[in-house]
Amino acid sequence: MENLFVLAIPGLDGISQPWHWSVSGLALALIVFLLTWMGRKFGISSSFETMCTVAGAGKRISYFNTDIKDKTWLIFLVIGTIGGGFIASEFLASPEPVAISSSTIDFLGGVGLSYPDSDASGRGFIPTDLFNWNSWAGIVAVLIGGFLVGFGARYGRGCTSGHAITGLAHLQLPSLLTVIGFFIGGLITTHLVFPWLLKLLSTSTI
Amino acid sequence: MLKNISFLAVGLFFGITMTKSEAISWYRILEMFRFESFHMYGIIGVAVAASALIIWSMKRSGMKTLDGKLVAIQTLELNVKRHLLAGSIFGLGWALIGSCPGPIYVLIGNGYSILLLVLVGALAGTLAYGALGQKLPH
Numbered sequence: 249m250e251n252l253f254v255l256a257i258p259g260l261d262g263i264s265q266p267w268h269w270s271v272s273g274l275a276l277a278l279i280v281f282l283l284t285w286m287g288r289k290f291g292i293s294s295s296f297e298t299m300c301t302v303a304g305a306g307k308r309i310s311y312f313n314t315d316i317k318d319k320t321w322l323i324f325l326v327i328g329t330i331g332g333g334f335i336a337s338e339f340l341a342s343p344e345p346v347a348i349s350s351s352t353i354d355f356l357g358g359v360g361l362s363y364p365d366s367d368a369s370g371r372g373f374i375p376t377d378l379f380n381w382n383s384w385a386g387i388v389a390v391l392i393g394g395f396l397v398g399f400g401a402r403y404g405r406g407c408t409s410g411h412a413i414t415g416l417a418h419l420q421l422p423s424l425l426t427v428i429g430f431f432i433g434g435l436i437t438t439h440l441v442f443p444w445l446l447k448l449l450s451t452s453t454i
Numbered sequence: 455m456l457k458n459i460s461f462l463a464v465g466l467f468f469g470i471t472m473t474k475s476e477a478i479s480w481y482r483i484l485e486m487f488r489f490e491s492f493h494m495y496g497i498i499g500v501a502v503a504a505s506a507l508i509i510w511s512m513k514r515s516g517m518k519t520l521d522g523k524l525v526a527i528q529t530l531e532l533n534v535k536r537h538l539l540a541g542s543i544f545g546l547g548w549a550l551i552g553s554c555p556g557p558i559y560v561l562i563g564n565g566y567s568i569l570l571l572v573l574v575g576a577l578a579g580t581l582a583y584g585a586l587g588q589k590l591p592h
Contacts, residue, residue: 263474269493272475273500279471280505282464284512286457287519289527293555296580311584321461326559328462332469333478333563346476352485363481373479374552374561379568389550390568394558394575395582396547401555402583403590404540405530408554411541412498414527417505422530422537429541430548431487437549438487 264340266347280414288321291410293401295326337371346372359443360450378449385452389445396433404429472560480552487549535591547579 267275283290297312298319306313345364353363364370366377379386401407404426406415412430415423472478475497486494511517512525519525530537548554551572553561558576561569 266476267471267474269475269496270500272471272477272497274504275467275471275475276497276501277504277508279464279468280501281508281512284509284525285517285519286460286464287521287523288461292559293576296555296576297584299577300580300584305581305584309581309584311587312581320458324458324461325465325468328465328467329469329472329556329559330465330563331462332466332471333473333560334469334565335466335563336470336473336560337564340470340474342474346479346481348479348481348485349490351490352481352488355488356481356484367481369565371564372476372481373564374566374568375480376566376568379551381568381571386568387571390572391575391578393547393551394572394577395579396543397551397554397558397572398547398576398579399583399587400540400542400544400547400579401576402580403587404537404544407544407556408548409556413501413505416502417509418527419506420527420529422532425534425537426541426544429538429543430545431541432538433542433545433547434483434487434549435545436542437546438484441550442484 264342266342266344276413280417286321289410290414291406292326292329293398293407293410294319295322296398297402298322341371345370348372356446359446361446366450378446383449383452384454385449389449400433468556469560469563472557473564478553478557478560478564483549483552533592539591 280290298316301312301314301316348363356363356366361375361377364372366375367373368376379390381387404411406423406426408430411423411426416427476482477494477497482494485491509525517525553569553572555576558569558572562573
């Protein structure tokens with residue numbers, strides 16, 4: 249029994265460390281291969297549309313009045329994705345918080361956020377100091393952020409998985425333009441909005 | 455059912471990959487848009503390059519998918535204004551909440567309940583597009 253542990257622990261240790269970017273990129277490519285081979289297209293944001301249809305949005309809005317029988321696979325993919333997050337956090341958690349660069353940590357300090365303490369769990373995943381159920385300002389911010397992601401993904405017919413990975417892998421010009429758009433929007437939020445918004449959120453008492 | 459379980463398995467692998475790659479981290483996305491680390495560019499770059507090679511060889515070899523079809527993608531009609539506008543709207547939100555649709559689910563699995571609210575926002579955005587989006591350039 250003890251021998252088994254000695255064998256198992258180094259193995260788990262290996263995958264419990266954060267994965268190198270090249271390993272992560274190859275793992276994503278393996279997912280693209282598997283889904284393509286299984287006759288599907290890797291695209292997560294379509295699940296939002298499916299959820300609206302399942303909830304009955306098709307009765308009011310004709311856009312959602314579609315057949316969802318061939319979307320069952322996507323629901324299973326999403327359930328698996330949530331489960332994968334759970335498994336990774338329960339059994340494969342990294343021993344240290346995400347090792348972001350010191351200049352990013354300095355920027356965060358300047359807007360009143362300490363790193364990694366601004367994530368209450370200490371993992372360095374989400375700044376729960378800003379986004380939590382007790383902060384009205386944070387609640388408004390996450391609702392707006394989610395809204396923009398949902399709206400933009402449908403208008404553009406895809407998100408990061410559908411355009412930035414699958415679409416680019418198929419050498420699609422519309423996907424390239426959409427990804428350029430992702431960066432235009434992301435750079436605006438990060439460089440024009442965050443310097444004052446993060447300060448506002450981190451000092452907000454409402 | 456076996457089919458559905460295999461999609462569930464791919465999802466599990468995706469959730470683990472996104473967590474261990476740290477691509478679900480709001481801080482990693484901030485760092486990416488501030489150009490202060492190569493990490494995210496490395497992940498996306500390798501994923502795209504390797505996927506492109508895989509798709510190219512699947513097409514070239516005439517490999518059939520499990521449902522007996524050739525590998526192809528539904529192409530979108532080129533509309534520069536639409537792609538850039540849609541992408542930018544998405545990007546504004548992506549940087550704000552630090553998560554695109556995949557990570558929203560992965561972070562819920564990681565125990566961040568506030569992402570349920572992001573999901574509500576995303577569903578509202580999807581509904582709004584379905585109701586009003588047709589008025590935008592397509």
